[in-house]
Amino acid sequence: MATADPSLSRQHLDEPGPTAAPAAGEGVPWWERNLAWLLVSPTILLLVVFSLIPTVMLVRFAFSNVKLQRGGFGVDPTGFDNFVRAFGDPLVRDAVGITLKWVAVVTTAEVLLGLALALLLAGGVRGRGVFTSLLIIPIIMPPVAVSVAWLFMYEPNFGVFNYLLNQAGLPSVRWLSDKSIALYSMMAVDVWQATPFVFLLLYAAILSLPRDPYEAAAIDGAGRWHVFRTVTLPLLGPVLLVVVLLRLIDAARAFDKIFVMTRGGPGTSAYTMTVTIYNEAFAKFDFGYASAISFLFQIVMVIVGTVYVRRALADYSAPAE
Amino acid sequence: MRDNDVRNSAGSSLSRRTLLKATAAVGAATTLGAASKRSAYALPTYLQGTSLVIAMTDGDAPKAQPLIDDYAKANNVTIEVQQNPYAALQQKLTLSLTQGTGDYDVVTLDDPWMPQFAGGQFLMNLQELMEKKGEKVDPDFIPELLALGDFPKGSGLRGIPWVGNVQVFAWRSDVLKEMGIELPKSWDDVLAAAQKITEAKGGEGLYGVGLRGQAGNPAATSFLPILRGYGTDLFNDKWEPQLETDAAKKAMATTLALAKVAPPGVENCDHATNGRNMYSGVTAMSGDIWPDQLLQIYDPSVSKVVGKVDIGGEPAAEGVKPANMTGNWLLGIPEGAKDPDAALAFITWFTAPEQQKRLLMDQSIPATRTSVMTDPEAVAKFPFLPGLLAAAKNALPRPRTPSYNAVEAVYGQYVAQAIAGQVSGDEALANANKDITDIMVKSGELKQ
Numbered sequence: 001m002a003t004a005d006p007s008l009s010r011q012h013l014d015e016p017g018p019t020a021a022p023a024a025g026e027g028v029p030w031w032e033r034n035l036a037w038l039l040v041s042p043t044i045l046l047l048v049v050f051s052l053i054p055t056v057m058l059v060r061f062a063f064s065n066v067k068l069q070r071g072g073f074g075v076d077p078t079g080f081d082n083f084v085r086a087f088g089d090p091l092v093r094d095a096v097g098i099t100l101k102w103v104a105v106v107t108t109a110e111v112l113l114g115l116a117l118a119l120l121l122a123g124g125v126r127g128r129g130v131f132t133s134l135l136i137i138p139i140i141m142p143p144v145a146v147s148v149a150w151l152f153m154y155e156p157n158f159g160v161f162n163y164l165l166n167q168a169g170l171p172s173v174r175w176l177s178d179k180s181i182a183l184y185s186m187m188a189v190d191v192w193q194a195t196p197f198v199f200l201l202l203y204a205a206i207l208s209l210p211r212d213p214y215e216a217a218a219i220d221g222a223g224r225w226h227v228f229r230t231v232t233l234p235l236l237g238p239v240l241l242v243v244v245l246l247r248l249i250d251a252a253r254a255f256d257k258i259f260v261m262t263r264g265g266p267g268t269s270a271y272t273m274t275v276t277i278y279n280e281a282f283a284k285f286d287f288g289y290a291s292a293i294s295f296l297f298q299i300v301m302v303i304v305g306t307v308y309v310r311r312a313l314a315d316y317s318a319p320a321e
Numbered sequence: 322m323r324d325n326d327v328r329n330s331a332g333s334s335l336s337r338r339t340l341l342k343a344t345a346a347v348g349a350a351t352t353l354g355a356a357s358k359r360s361a362y363a364l365p366t367y368l369q370g371t372s373l374v375i376a377m378t379d380g381d382a383p384k385a386q387p388l389i390d391d392y393a394k395a396n397n398v399t400i401e402v403q404q405n406p407y408a409a410l411q412q413k414l415t416l417s418l419t420q421g422t423g424d425y426d427v428v429t430l431d432d433p434w435m436p437q438f439a440g441g442q443f444l445m446n447l448q449e450l451m452e453k454k455g456e457k458v459d460p461d462f463i464p465e466l467l468a469l470g471d472f473p474k475g476s477g478l479r480g481i482p483w484v485g486n487v488q489v490f491a492w493r494s495d496v497l498k499e500m501g502i503e504l505p506k507s508w509d510d511v512l513a514a515a516q517k518i519t520e521a522k523g524g525e526g527l528y529g530v531g532l533r534g535q536a537g538n539p540a541a542t543s544f545l546p547i548l549r550g551y552g553t554d555l556f557n558d559k560w561e562p563q564l565e566t567d568a569a570k571k572a573m574a575t576t577l578a579l580a581k582v583a584p585p586g587v588e589n590c591d592h593a594t595n596g597r598n599m600y601s602g603v604t605a606m607s608g609d610i611w612p613d614q615l616l617q618i619y620d621p622s623v624s625k626v627v628g629k630v631d632i633g634g635e636p637a638a639e640g641v642k643p644a645n646m647t648g649n650w651l652l653g654i655p656e657g658a659k660d661p662d663a664a665l666a667f668i669t670w671f672t673a674p675e676q677q678k679r680l681l682m683d684q685s686i687p688a689t690r691t692s693v694m695t696d697p698e699a700v701a702k703f704p705f706l707p708g709l710l711a712a713a714k715n716a717l718p719r720p721r722t723p724s725y726n727a728v729e730a731v732y733g734q735y736v737a738q739a740i741a742g743q744v745s746g747d748e749a750l751a752n753a754n755k756d757i758t759d760i761m762v763k764s765g766e767l768k769q
Contacts, residue, residue: 065763068419070443070656156585157526157603177534177588179741265536266588267741268734282412283537283730284760 058298061291068285075288082292091268092293095276102187102272103251109191110247111240114198119228121199122206132203135196143193147260150189151176154261176262179269186270189257194250198243205239206232241312245305252301273297364396364666371663372399373426376414379404380613381429381484381650384684388676392667400667407431411726418443421657426664430480432469432649433719433729439472440723444479444653450665461674461690463713470651472721480651482689483672483680487712488546488646489632491599491610491618496527496629507638508550508575511606512582518605519582528584531604532576534740535591541733543595543609545646545719547579548572550608552641555720555728555757560767564732564754573739573746580740588741600624608635611648615705616685632708634715645712646719649689724764731756 031038060075062082067074086092117135121128138146153160154175162172175185213231222230233240255274258264264275271279277297281290377385382404393400403425405413411434417424418438430438438444447470451457458467458478463485470480496518497504505511515529522528533539548554553568563569580587584603586594596614598604602625610618610632617623618630634643652671654664670676677693680686682702687709688694694710719725732753739749761767 068415068441070419070441071421157598172585174585174588177586177741179588179743182589262589263535263537263591265737265741266534267738267743268536269741269743279537279730279734282408282415284727285415286727 055298058291058295061288062295063292064288066287066291068287073287078288082289083296085289086293086296091271091276092273094268095271095273098183098270099252099254099272099274101183102190102254103248105184106187106190106194106251106254107244107247109187110195110198111244113191113195114243115202115240117195117199118202118206119232122203132200135199137196138193139196139200141193143256144260146189146193147257150192150257151261154185177266179266182262182266183270186258186261189261190251190254193257194247198247201239201243202236205236209235237315238312241308241315245308245312248308249301249305364398364663368660368663368666369397371660372401373660373663373667374401374403374424375427375429375667376403376405376410376417376425377429378410378650379406381686384680384686385671387683388671388679392670398663398667414438418655421655423655423657423659425655426658426660427667428653428655429483430651430653432482432647432651433725435469435480435651436472436721436725437723438653439470439476439479443656445656445658445661446477446479447481447654447665447668448477450654450661454662454665456669459690461692462672463689463691463694463710465714465716466647466649466689469647469649469718470653480653481668481672482649482651483677483686484650485687485689485694485709485713486612486648486650487687487709487716488542488608488635488648489610489615489709489712490546490608490635490645491606491615491630491632493602493605493626493629494631496522496605504633505606505636508547508572508608508636509638511608511636512575512578515579515582515606522605523582526603528598528604529582529606530579531590531595531598531607532579532583532587532609533590533592533595534580534583534588534737536737537730537733539591539733540737540740541729542646542648544572544576544732544736546608546635546644547576549644549646549717550635550637550641551575552638555732556722556761560722560761562754562757562761564750564757569750570747573736573750576736577739577746588737599630600626602626612687612709613685615709616687616703619703619705620685632705632712634712643715645716647713647716722761722764722766724760724766727760728757731760 061073063077063079064075065078065081067076121131125131156162156172156174156177159175161175165172174181176182209232213235214227217227217231253274254272255278258270258272258275259278262270264271264279273293274297277290277294280286280293375389382402386402389400389402392398410429411431413424414428414430414434415437416422418428419441421443428444430444448458458481462482466482466485467478468474469482470478472479492504496502497514500518500521502514502517503510505514511530518527518529532543534543545555548569551568551572553563553566553572555563557563583590584598590598592611592614595604595607595609596611596617599607599610599614600618600620600623615630615632619627621627635645637643652668654661654668658664672689674690674692677688677690678696678699681688681693681699685703687706688699691710693699694706694713700706720728722728735744735749735753735756738744739746744752758767758769762769
């Protein structure tokens with residue numbers, strides 16, 4: 001470590017160096033010798049307390065029948081029973097499908113809409129400062145407040161959406177209580193709130209793109225679509241990949257909006273993985289089973305994230321020949 | 322008309338039996354209430370200057386706060402009230418009480434939680450604490466509600482009831498009269514009446530019946546009185562689930578038929594929505610109405626149906642005893658609490674008649690004491706109190722098993738799936754029966 005070497009300490013950098021360096025560590029206080037460790041130790045401590053220990057407990061619980069008892073947990077090892085149960089549980093099977101559907105729809109919609117908005121406003125639309133400010137509002141609103149507001153707008157009897165439909169002579173829609181519609185209604189809320197986040201990142205990225213390729217394309221007479229496809233999109237690639245990864249992870253963890261608006265209903269038709277895990281752990285208090293599902297979910301997420309990041313790095317970090 | 326019908330609107334009539342019960346209760350209250358006056362209650366010197374942390378729901382905490390402030394000021398006690406939504410409170414208490422974290426000195430508990438917390442001896446035996454101080458439980462408490470704190474029965478009180486919630490059947494007397502419909506006695510009658518009302522008035526925004534279809538506690542709480550109304554319960558006396566019986570299948574078929582004539586959105590209907598539908602005149606009947614909703618129904622500032630709603634016992638098939646369901650809140654002291662004497666002193670003060678009446682009159686919290694429920698001033702303000710008292714005396718708790726939370730989550734989930742059309746009624750019952758059997762076997766309450 002640089003700071004452990006007295007020859008590199010500030011004092012020695014500021015003054016002409018001695019011809020013979022003292023023995024390593026001699027005369028240097030302990031905290032300076034271990035400065036790097038001291039600086040990272042709070043982070044390591046937090047990771048151990050809030051990530052490592054819970055993960056170890058999660059794995060232990062996943063292979064056990066866990067009972068709450070006075071002063072602790074009663075943990076009876078059950079081998080792979082919880083995992084076998086999870087693979088045969090229709091609720092978990094459905095939750096996997098619902099989560100995949102949620103992730104695919106909201107991520108696609110948010111990225112496409114965010115990109116479209118970013119391109120539109122970066123293109124010099126009048127009043128883009130106002131639009132940008134307005135688009136920030138959904139991001140800063142707490143998800144629970146957003147969910148409650150939309151819950152009232154979706155209300156079947158006095159909600160504003162049905163009122164507008166009725167005013168237009170159309171029948172009311174059971175936005176949150178029809179099992180074929182409810183999930184999409186909640187996706188719309190997520191899209192409404194998360195799209196501006198995508199927009200902001202992409203908008204900033206577009207504004208920072210180099211102008212030379214665009215000027216060259218203009219000289220070559222390239223059309224707007226051609227410029228977008230061959231210049232903008234490749235240049236935006238790294239940012240776009242990060243944005244997609246962030247949205248994928250966030251979408252897979254979807255919980256707050258679904259829980260506030262329908263608690264996973266109607267019935268269990270919006271039970272995503274997180275809602276299912278919550279329900280098993282904190283409604284049924286079956287911590288062993290909930291841990292097993294959670295462990296499986298965590299493994300899948302780590303694999304997907306790792307593969308995605310490696311792929312992205314492979315595409316964008318190869319040295320130019 | 323059923324024996325326990327209560328006409329509560331101005332100028333309407335009480336049934337003879339209820340009137341007799343109410344009169345008897347007034348007499349009892351006059352005798353017992355006098356012995357339990359605690360207006361001048363003051364803490365002994367050694368408890369002054371202590372501090373308490375109380376866990377409550379976010380619904381009750383603001384209502385209790387004025388009383389808590391007065392107590393704290395009068396006795397130089399520091400009180401911190403930690404409020405949580407219902408589900409969060411249940412989770413926090415489950416972890417805190419079982420792990421003995423000592424986070425709370427006083428906790429408020431829904432009565433279905435008592436078997437889990439009292440049965441696991443995670444709460445202190447209040448009776449023993451009282452006896453050590455030479456005190457006794459005041460007989461003014463409604464015995465059926467007081468008994469909710471005693472689990473297993475006879476092991477001693479581990480909770481004192483302070484919110485006298487009882488589920489009732491409520492109906493729009495004006496609608497039934499206008500349509501020439503007799504007051505339903507059974508759930509079959511309710512269904513026939515609901516179908517008639519929705520058919521005739523659904524277009525005007527009035528639906529026959531309201532029930533809750535949201536998965537978990539909501540759907541379970543609407544379904545249980547229907548199940549009991551058909552003459553069965555979740556368990557028999559050996560703790561074997563009874564959801565694949567003919568009676569359960571009839572109850573499920575009725576529930577699903579009722580859902581079809583309920584207001585749109587029944588699949589996600591929760592407690593607040595069901596109450597709002599009743600007081601805003603959207604539903605004509607509901608078997609899942611609670612006192613907090615009754616108070617809204619009688620509040621002219623929010624209700625469109627003041628004086629038009631009557632309440633009574635839950636409908637039941639011929640030969641089945643009608644019964645309401647308790648949903649009381651109790652105060653307990655967690656094992657390991659740092660100052661049980663100070664906690665008990667607070668509970669004793671908070672559940673005394675004067676505080677109970679203040680909670681009822683100022684905050685619309687139904688009392689758990691006979692003297693308060695029959696107090697003339699309170700009855701004048703809330704005419705349904707005699708009916709509520711009668712319902713409380715006739716009420717059954719939910720099955721008293723420490724596994725009830727998990728059991729409720731399971732059957733509440735399957736009933737909701739059936740209401741949402743994800744599975745058939747029979748399939749829901751079969752799945753629920755199987756999962757509940759597994760839970761009971763796993764907990765050791767059912768031998769196989």
